[in-house]
Amino acid sequence: MGQRAVLIIAENEKYEIYYDHWCANTLDSYLFWGPEEAVSFIRKHDPEKGYWLNDVWCEGAVLVDLDKKKLLFFGGEDIIYEIPLRRVYLELLAEMWKGYEIKWAYHGITDLARYAGYDWKSLMDKSKREECEIINSFDSDSGGFYITGVFSITDKNNIRKVFPLYSYDNRLIFCDNEKIIEYVNKLGDRSKVFEEERHKDYTFPSYGMHIDMTSKTSFFWESDTTNADYYDNLENLWDGWEIQYFYDDYQKHAVLIENEHIFPEIDHRKCVDRIRNIVCGENNNPADTVKDIVDALKNLGKEKIEINPAVYAADSFDMPKDSRVDIFEKISAEYLKKIRKK
Incomplete structure (x- = not known):
């Protein structure tokens, strides 16, 4: 206590x-x-x-x-x-x-x-590392009720897909990259869900992740960055990939997916209140x-x-x-x- x-x-x-x-x-x-x-x-x-x-x-x-x-x-x-x-x-x-x-x-x-x-x-x-969660991250029925994060992927044909995430923290970064890619390849783009959910109590995403299959680079960011000292070993899960950590700079994610509307504009008056x-x-x-x-x-x-x-x-x-x-x-x-x- x-x-x-x-x-x-x-x-x-x-x-x-x-x-x-x-x-x-x-x-x-x-x-x-x-x-x-x-x-x-x-x-x-x-x-x-x-x-x-x-x-x-x-x-x-x-x-x-x-x-x-x-x-x-x-x-x-x-x-x-x-x-x-x-x-x-x-x-x-x-x-x-x-x-x-x-x-x-x-x-x-x-x-x-x-x-x-x-x-x-x-x-x-x-000492405890977070466990991988794929299905719970992408499925609103298995994960949380509200959108909590943003995932995107650009494949080798430069086709981009965007998905809302529903787990309370980013468990995808602890997953094997091949398993994530295999899972999302079976899904269609769900970027419109962000607009559809606007009428609900939609809060600002607290974390995000982007995979670029051409450059073999994984990018991620999050609001609570206090675990940053423990990310040195992520390369073991992403063998042959480059990992870039943006801390809380979600704008870099928006640039990568060329889709800024995914992230709501900051309501300064509401924040001030x-x-x-x-x-x-x-x-x-x-x-x-x-x-x-x-x-x-x-x-x-x-x-x-x-x-x-x-x-x-x-x-x-x-x-x-x-x-x-x-x-x-x-x-x-x-x-x-x-x-x-x-």
């Missing part, structure tokens, strides 16, 4: 590391309000309890370099999985972090370790909830209750909501005005 995060401040060429048991999924809210508020929040934590989490347990992390004016982070509940929302968020964030270089940590915690000069390979602990809810909402400290549960159990006569001390490694963000709303309305109005002029 928890949303574990690593929080780091670099100053005077030294790094101070902190631990929060709960803030990984709300980190985007706390960071939004600029370096002064972010550093204040981080320094409320106990530095004696700070340590590096591996890539299994670390669900969010931030490094604020006060010397070099850099912000490196990943986390949040929605922006980590939704590319358009993340892009708008980062553009708005830049307005609050004037003078700072802002970077998304595509490799997760290992990016922060690299930056800090820590042994990042020691933080790689994801969602970000407002993320950064201007009520901020509660889950550790307080745990304390309330413990008190309630004691009142029921449960005397022997053991709580992991890490549960209380948290601190609430106390910037007044009214102040946050006022600031957000100002910068979001200016942002949308700039977007309309483009």
